Amino acid sequence: MNSLIPLMVIVPILCALFLNLLHKKDRTIKIIAIILALILPALPILANYGLHYFGGYVPLIENPTLGTDLPSLITGTALNTFHPAITYSFQSAQKIFVFILGLVGLLAVFTSLFETRRPSGVYGYMMFMGIAAITAVLLTDDIFNLYVFFEIAALATVGIVLVSNIKGNYETALKYMILGGIAAPMLLLGVALLLGVTGNVNITDIIYSLKNGLVNPQSPVLLMACGLIVFGWLYGSGLPPFHTIKSAVYSKALPSGAALVQAFSVFTFIALGVIILRIFSYLPFSQWVILGVSLLAMILGITMAILQTDLRRMIGFLAVGELGYIGIGLGLGTVSGITAGLFQAVNEAVITAFLFIGFGTVLYQTGISDTRKLGGMMVRNPKVALLVLLAGFAMAGVPPLNAFQSKLMLIQASINAGLPELGVIMILLSIVTFMTFMKAFHAVFLRPKPADLEIKNENIPKATIIAMLVFLVVCIVFGLFPQVVTSYLQPLATSLGGVV
Amino acid sequence: MNLYDLIVKKIKDIQGTDDESPITNISTSSMLTAEITLISSILVALIMLRLVSKILMIVAVLVVLFAFLVAMPLMPRFKKEQNDSLAAMMFYVILALAIVIALFYWGNLNV
Numbered sequence A: 001m002n003s004l005i006p007l008m009v010i011v012p013i014l015c016a017l018f019l020n021l022l023h024k025k026d027r028t029i030k031i032i033a034i035i036l037a038l039i040l041p042a043l044p045i046l047a048n049y050g051l052h053y054f055g056g057y058v059p060l061i062e063n064p065t066l067g068t069d070l071p072s073l074i075t076g077t078a079l080n081t082f083h084p085a086i087t088y089s090f091q092s093a094q095k096i097f098v099f100i101l102g103l104v105g106l107l108a109v110f111t112s113l114f115e116t117r118r119p120s121g122v123y124g125y126m127m128f129m130g131i132a133a134i135t136a137v138l139l140t141d142d143i144f145n146l147y148v149f150f151e152i153a154a155l156a157t158v159g160i161v162l163v164s165n166i167k168g169n170y171e172t173a174l175k176y177m178i179l180g181g182i183a184a185p186m187l188l189l190g191v192a193l194l195l196g197v198t199g200n201v202n203i204t205d206i207i208y209s210l211k212n213g214l215v216n217p218q219s220p221v222l223l224m225a226c227g228l229i230v231f232g233w234l235y236g237s238g239l240p241p242f243h244t245i246k247s248a249v250y251s252k253a254l255p256s257g258a259a260l261v262q263a264f265s266v267f268t269f270i271a272l273g274v275i276i277l278r279i280f281s282y283l284p285f286s287q288w289v290i291l292g293v294s295l296l297a298m299i300l301g302i303t304m305a306i307l308q309t310d311l312r313r314m315i316g317f318l319a320v321g322e323l324g325y326i327g328i329g330l331g332l333g334t335v336s337g338i339t340a341g342l343f344q345a346v347n348e349a350v351i352t353a354f355l356f357i358g359f360g361t362v363l364y365q366t367g368i369s370d371t372r373k374l375g376g377m378m379v380r381n382p383k384v385a386l387l388v389l390l391a392g393f394a395m396a397g398v399p400p401l402n403a404f405q406s407k408l409m410l411i412q413a414s415i416n417a418g419l420p421e422l423g424v425i426m427i428l429l430s431i432v433t434f435m436t437f438m439k440a441f442h443a444v445f446l447r448p449k450p451a452d453l454e455i456k457n458e459n460i461p462k463a464t465i466i467a468m469l470v471f472l473v474v475c476i477v478f479g480l481f482p483q484v485v486t487s488y489l490q491p492l493a494t495s496l497g498g499v500v
Numbered sequence B: 001m002n003l004y005d006l007i008v009k010k011i012k013d014i015q016g017t018d019d020e021s022p023i024t025n026i027s028t029s030s031m032l033t034a035e036i037t038l039i040s041s042i043l044v045a046l047i048m049l050r051l052v053s054k055i056l057m058i059v060a061v062l063v064v065l066f067a068f069l070v071a072m073p074l075m076p077r078f079k080k081e082q083n084d085s086l087a088a089m090m091f092y093v094i095l096a097l098a099i100v101i102a103l104f105y106w107g108n109l110n111v
Helices: A004-021 A026-046 A092-115 A121-139 A143-163 A169-198 A203-211 A220-237 A243-251 A255-280 A284-307 A311-332 A335-366 A382-396 A402-416 A420-446 A462-480 A483-499 B003-015 B025-051 B054-071 B075-081 B086-109
Strands: A050-053 A087-090
Touching (some): A004 A050, A004 A087, A004 A121, A026 A092, A087 A121, A092 A121, A092 A255, A092 A335, A092 A462, A092 A483, A143 A220, A143 A255, A169 A203, A169 A220, A169 A243, A169 B086, A203 A255, A220 A255, A220 A284, A220 B086, A243 A255, A243 A311, A255 A284, A255 A335, A255 A483, A284 A311, A284 A420, A284 B025, A284 B075, A284 B086, A311 A335, A311 A420, A335 A382, A335 A402, A335 A420, A335 A462, A382 A402, A382 A420, A382 A462, A402 A420, A402 A462, A420 B025, B025 B054
Antiparallel strands (some): A050 A087
16 A cells, blocks of 8 residues: 555645635535544555555566666666655654644644634645655655755744734744755755755655765765754754744744644754765764754753743744754664654654644633733633643653653763763753743742733633643653654664664 | 842833833742742753763853853843844854854864
8 A cells, every 4th residue: 555655745735725725614614624634644554655656667576577678887786775756654653753743734734724714725725735745754864855844844934823813923933934044955065065966856765875885975075964954854843043933934834734733843953964874974074963952952942931921932932943853863873762752753743733722711811921921820720721731741851751761861862872961961851841841830820810811712722622631642652652653753763873 | 239129120121101001920930930940950051061071061161150140131132132133033043053163073074
């Protein structure tokens, strides 16, 4: 059933196009969006592992009948094994990543449809287009194809912010595009340099060329390409110096949009991080750069989060800080470190979406996200307050929730790798994350209600509560049974840990 | 003037005269927490320099500790730099690009 592999990208694109065409037909939009959003997490579960060659152009080695008429100049060299088609690779790690992306997408779409009075076809278009792009980024083995979908995801992110009717959203979207105008061409230049040196855009073929002496791995052009791709990775993931604009982007989107956009950042981080490790693993320096940038993201993200008075901005900075944990795992380069980092990525995508949607209920009811003007929401919604509290516990790594397991694995991996300092910093920053969350929770839910605080919407939609409950179940299941996730991530971690 | 007063003064400087909201205990304690977190995280991270040279690590920790003590409070300055101004963001993006390229190009060739 490898035909399901391209469908993981095609279905959300088709859904996006349909929703845009049906703009203003509210009921139809709701039905189509829900049905197709339900398919998103189902497709990776149903699909078999394997490769998909677009156009059916398999490598010559897999099609001996075609090779019989060709000269040995082609069949007797590396050309015989090279991939002529855009290739999508669907393995166990991709299965769990695409499933989690689909789940976050489903719940974000579900929440947005019931929180807005009139569902917007354009907003739905942006959400589904972003999901399609990030799915392609996770699946593709072609670095130019990755760049194309990377750009589509960036545009979808800008679109989600533009469609959200929040003060200052246009300005933030414009700034994000301007900064993207610097960073994305640098990524493309890095891809072009790789193509120029290796004559290939297929990642597996590029690695083959590097390992078998077809090109000089120490070529200065390749070093430059690595630097440029790392820079594109910083932009796509929202790592420093892009952490300020990325957190601003999260804060200027609707809660459902922010939940989805942060998942885009997490999976872009993983996809490009894994590619950097795969191609440039022979440069130990690349690992140190990943470690350094991740450490900086953790420190800057979490210290900036505690200073914020805006709820959405605070979660935005926390999300950037949590990305650092993933990077520490990848940068350690050991099998256990990479497994823990990938597990943390899965957990972060779920928990941050949970927090955005949870605190989004306060925004839905009051229209205010400034903690100085909020209070007393516990009396109004004790059940929602409990769910938000649990989401905060999950992010800080309180047992038995999921991030406890991944953070514990990361600390153990850093100690085993001979870098216990990283473990100390991760513990310290987890404590500060917990404190940051409790500060916001106290301000919103526990403090007495300010006299001038108006409640605009009394009832929170049931869809939002259901979405939060689903996130909570995922957090508990992954926390109690981490092997459910790590067993899917282990093969990728082993292959990366073996080469680093 | 002690550290607490310095932080309150810096917060007032950042907020400017337009913002009439008072400096609360929460904002001051948040700033203090961020300050302590930043300093302790960087100092602990510097200990990793022991992998390069133990003497370098000791010198780096002492120099950075001294610099922090002289420049305290740091966090208000950090917050001021990490604002939403496009000019500041562009400056740091270009600076980061230069650092990344320089590190990869010369760092790998000379290691």
